[in-house]
Amino acid sequence: MDTLDLVFVGAIALFWLVTYAGIVGCVKLGERQ
Amino acid sequence: MTAQSMLLLVAFLAVLLALSWPLGIYLAKVAEHGAISRLGWLNKFENFLYRLAGVKPDEEAGWKTYAASLMAFNALGALFVYGLQRVQAWLPLNPMAQPNVGTDSSFDTAISFVTNTNWQSYTPESTMSYLTQMLALTGQNFFSAATGIAVVFALIRGFTRRSAQSIGNFWVDLTRSTLYVLLPLSIVFATFLMSQGVLQNFDAYKDVTLLDPVTYTQPKNGPDGQPLKDDKGQPVTETLTAKTQTLAMGPVASQEAIKMLGTNGGGFFNANSAHPYENPTPLANFFQMIAIFIVPAGLCFAFGRLVGDRRQGWAVIGAMTAIFVVAAATVMIAEQQVNPNIAALGVDQAQSALQAGGNMEGKETRFGISASALFAAVTTGASCGAVNSMHDSFMPIGGMVPLVLIQLSEVVFGGVGTGLYTMLIYAILAVFIAGLMIGRTPEYLGKKIQSYEMKMVSLALLITPLLILCGAAAAVMLDVGKAGISFAGPHGFSQVIYAFSSAANNNGSAFMGLSANTPFYNELLAVVMWFGRFSVIIPVLAVAGSLAAKKRLPVTSGTMPTHGPLFVSLLVGTVLLIGVLNYVPALALGPIAEHLQLFAH
Numbered sequence: 001m002d003t004l005d006l007v008f009v010g011a012i013a014l015f016w017l018v019t020y021a022g023i024v025g026c027v028k029l030g031e032r033q
Numbered sequence: 034m035t036a037q038s039m040l041l042l043v044a045f046l047a048v049l050l051a052l053s054w055p056l057g058i059y060l061a062k063v064a065e066h067g068a069i070s071r072l073g074w075l076n077k078f079e080n081f082l083y084r085l086a087g088v089k090p091d092e093e094a095g096w097k098t099y100a101a102s103l104m105a106f107n108a109l110g111a112l113f114v115y116g117l118q119r120v121q122a123w124l125p126l127n128p129m130a131q132p133n134v135g136t137d138s139s140f141d142t143a144i145s146f147v148t149n150t151n152w153q154s155y156t157p158e159s160t161m162s163y164l165t166q167m168l169a170l171t172g173q174n175f176f177s178a179a180t181g182i183a184v185v186f187a188l189i190r191g192f193t194r195r196s197a198q199s200i201g202n203f204w205v206d207l208t209r210s211t212l213y214v215l216l217p218l219s220i221v222f223a224t225f226l227m228s229q230g231v232l233q234n235f236d237a238y239k240d241v242t243l244l245d246p247v248t249y250t251q252p253k254n255g256p257d258g259q260p261l262k263d264d265k266g267q268p269v270t271e272t273l274t275a276k277t278q279t280l281a282m283g284p285v286a287s288q289e290a291i292k293m294l295g296t297n298g299g300g301f302f303n304a305n306s307a308h309p310y311e312n313p314t315p316l317a318n319f320f321q322m323i324a325i326f327i328v329p330a331g332l333c334f335a336f337g338r339l340v341g342d343r344r345q346g347w348a349v350i351g352a353m354t355a356i357f358v359v360a361a362a363t364v365m366i367a368e369q370q371v372n373p374n375i376a377a378l379g380v381d382q383a384q385s386a387l388q389a390g391g392n393m394e395g396k397e398t399r400f401g402i403s404a405s406a407l408f409a410a411v412t413t414g415a416s417c418g419a420v421n422s423m424h425d426s427f428m429p430i431g432g433m434v435p436l437v438l439i440q441l442s443e444v445v446f447g448g449v450g451t452g453l454y455t456m457l458i459y460a461i462l463a464v465f466i467a468g469l470m471i472g473r474t475p476e477y478l479g480k481k482i483q484s485y486e487m488k489m490v491s492l493a494l495l496i497t498p499l500l501i502l503c504g505a506a507a508a509v510m511l512d513v514g515k516a517g518i519s520f521a522g523p524h525g526f527s528q529v530i531y532a533f534s535s536a537a538n539n540n541g542s543a544f545m546g547l548s549a550n551t552p553f554y555n556e557l558l559a560v561v562m563w564f565g566r567f568s569v570i571i572p573v574l575a576v577a578g579s580l581a582a583k584k585r586l587p588v589t590s591g592t593m594p595t596h597g598p599l600f601v602s603l604l605v606g607t608v609l610l611i612g613v614l615n616y617v618p619a620l621a622l623g624p625i626a627e628h629l630q631l632f633a634h
Contacts, residue, residue: 002136004136004137005119005136007136008115008136008137008139008140009112009115011140011559012108012111012112012115012140012143012144013108015108015111015144015560015563015564016104016105016108018564019104019563019564019567019568019571020101020104022567022568022571023097023100023101023104023571026489026492026571026572026575027097027575029485029488030485030575030578030579
């Protein structure tokens with residue numbers, strides 16, 4: 001376990017977060033219709 | 034096109050149709066959550082799994098919860114695959130004492146297998162322990178394929194339900210797809226592969242004495258790992274004689290089966306399905322190709338049944354087959370051509386009773402031109418990515434067709450689930466275009482296609498080209514990207530555009546020749562793979578949720594039929610138009626320029 005592990009685990013978490021934001025974005029887009 | 038190629042293509046389509054039709058009936062039952070006859074004991078195990086996981090199978094969810102569950106499952110899967118690679122040296126089932134995998138390679142592999150891409154920038158037999166191969170990689174082969182099936186089930190429910198707020202339960206779809214479809218098929222197929230000679234053991238690698246020692250010359254590397262050069266700048270070479278060879282062993286058949294059935298494509302060995310222990314015989318090769326297409330084709334038939342009009346399934350599979358036949362025939366014809374550069378060396382490339390003829394570079398003699406060319410079309414039409422020959426060695430047009438098939442968003446049968454849901458997205462676009470032409474509100478399968486659906490369709494279809502073209506542009510502009518390219522000119526550009534197309538469309542095959550196991554490619558391709566996968570799935574689920582909430586309109590005389598030849602032509606035209614328009618400049622700079630250079634004289 002080194003610092004880079006934290007970076008890459010953080011990257012996976014960030015990927016998930018951005019994708020989840022995509023879900024929220026699509027929901028908001030739907031609400032505007 | 035040779036008679037052998039034609040016969041192989043016809044036999045392939047006939048066997049595929051014969052096997053995928055009954056599978057489609059079965060898949061429809063799996064999607065409907067009903068009990069499967071003669072599999073009641075499996076139903077008990079299914080319910081046990083739900084109790085264990087705290088899942089209430091009768092509780093269905095809207096598209097947001099469905100998508101959030103899917104994302105949580107896949108993010109946790111990525112963390113698990115990453116973590117296991119990083120600690121494999123201390124875990125059992127590691128007879129070759131493989132060390133822990135490096136951080137950036139672990140990251141790339143984790144994203145790759147979770148997204149059903151199976152892009153492998155590492156050499157499996159010298160990198161992964163058996164535990165990692167089985168638990169992390171094979172496990173994700175099942176789960177990523179099941180995720181694709183779950184998404185297409187949800188989309189189909191969007192069409193079939195009326196004024197509904199739910200599109201299903203992700204955990205139930207995932208469990209049933211794995212338990213009732215992928216596991217049984219994999220057990221049967223792995224057993225067949227073992228009968229053909231595919232390995233399945235936990236032995237340490239074996240050193241064997243060669244019958245004929247091999248003497249070869251190779252570039253000599255310095256202590257820094259870089260090739261040494263003499264005073265004149267020429268590479269220093271060394272001549273070696275090999276008297277022994279190390280044969281890699283392992284649980285290959287179990288991974289090979291789901292690698293094909295789940296359209297995953299990640300090989301147990303670096304040579305993938307060109308390796309004799311992964312794909313030993315022409316019969317094994319034939320059924321590996323069938324295995325790639327069987328679930329995507331079966332899902333088309335299941336779609337027809339589920340929407341209550343089997344002709345809809347035939348229309349979709351008809352469009353897929355039309356594109357596939359043209360693509361496969363083009364690769365077969367291109368690879369049977371004589372390569373002028375090799376002909377100039379005096380090599381006989383004519384087909385005869387003694388040789389396959391044509392361009393045999395990078396192909397296995399046990400498969401020849403026809404089976405190698407067909408495999409290339411199958412693996413890239415589907416989002417599989419397994420290879421039994423090196424696409425880098427194909428003729429320029431022969432290599433361009435697999436690239437184009439990938440760039441068409443993997444809808445020519447496509448990946449497990451992904452092929453059908455992307456094709457249905459194209460179908461929505463096709464009826465929208467038709468609606469614009471005739472001035473009617475477009476509808477598909479009784480559901481009105483309105484502004485929100487079209488926004489989601491646009492997102493789903495435009496994100497992938499954006500990832501491919503921006504990623505490739507970065508790679509050819511930056512020194513760290515250019516350092517991985519092994520050829521100057523159009524062929525080198527083809528390597529790069531192929532890599533990003535393969536990653537964004539979750540295919541996973543490589544053009545070869547690109548040194549991609551570097552931090553730059555590992556990290557950038559991981560980004561492209563992740564967003565190429567989930568930036569499509571989320572809008573697709575949003576479309577499913579939106580359609581499910583609508584009423585289903587009755588068919589009237591003004592309804593455009595979506596099951597006839599006219600609609601099939603429209604669908605094929607839409608797929609080709611979107612695919613070709615996005616990538617024509619890139620194709621012109623790569624394989625087309627290379628073709629013109631090769632045949633200039």
